[in-house]
Amino acid sequence: MAGAWACYRCSLWASCSRYNALKTNATRQLDQLGISYELRDYEVDLDDLGAIKVASQIGLPVSQVFKTLCAKANDGTIVFAVVLGDRELDLKALARLAGKRSMELVPVSQLKQLTGYVRGGVTALAGKKNYPVYIHDSALSYPILAVSAGVRGTQIVLAPQDYIRSTQATSGGIARKPVK
Numbered sequence: 001m002a003g004a005w006a007c008y009r010c011s012l013w014a015s016c017s018r019y020n021a022l023k024t025n026a027t028r029q030l031d032q033l034g035i036s037y038e039l040r041d042y043e044v045d046l047d048d049l050g051a052i053k054v055a056s057q058i059g060l061p062v063s064q065v066f067k068t069l070c071a072k073a074n075d076g077t078i079v080f081a082v083v084l085g086d087r088e089l090d091l092k093a094l095a096r097l098a099g100k101r102s103m104e105l106v107p108v109s110q111l112k113q114l115t116g117y118v119r120g121g122v123t124a125l126a127g128k129k130n131y132p133v134y135i136h137d138s139a140l141s142y143p144i145l146a147v148s149a150g151v152r153g154t155q156i157v158l159a160p161q162d163y164i165r166s167t168q169a170t171s172g173g174i175a176r177k178p179v180k
Contacts, residue, residue, distance in 0.1 A: 026126045026156060037158040050085070068080055071094060072138075074100055077132070130168075133168065156169060
């Protein structure tokens, strides 16, 4: 980051040791692009890796904590879909936005092989390959959003425009309210 925001835990600027302690491939990519960000840690609960729990621990509304899902198109194309934490991915809308006939979520067992990340730590930043990224268009309505830093237990908080630039994401309506 190079010091645009204070550590949310201790209010120190970039000199905070907690702030500078973790470097992931995702944060290195943002550093190389000169993009400002903040890291926020949370306690990992393997029984509940959901965005609602993460949001409560990092001090943001769940609507600003985005989850990164990995999907596969009918032609085998792999994509990342980035949606609000309290919403679910609309696979038909994602397929339309990507210009594909259909999409399905990638099985959890294939995540690490395809992306280099594990469930709860998937990010579109600095993955094994540069897959196309699609983000729900509501991201642009917030001053900041949080996404995984590429490891469980840490989120990257940054401006949505910076996230879109760093991932070359296409925005569109790809999320819906969960079906009860």
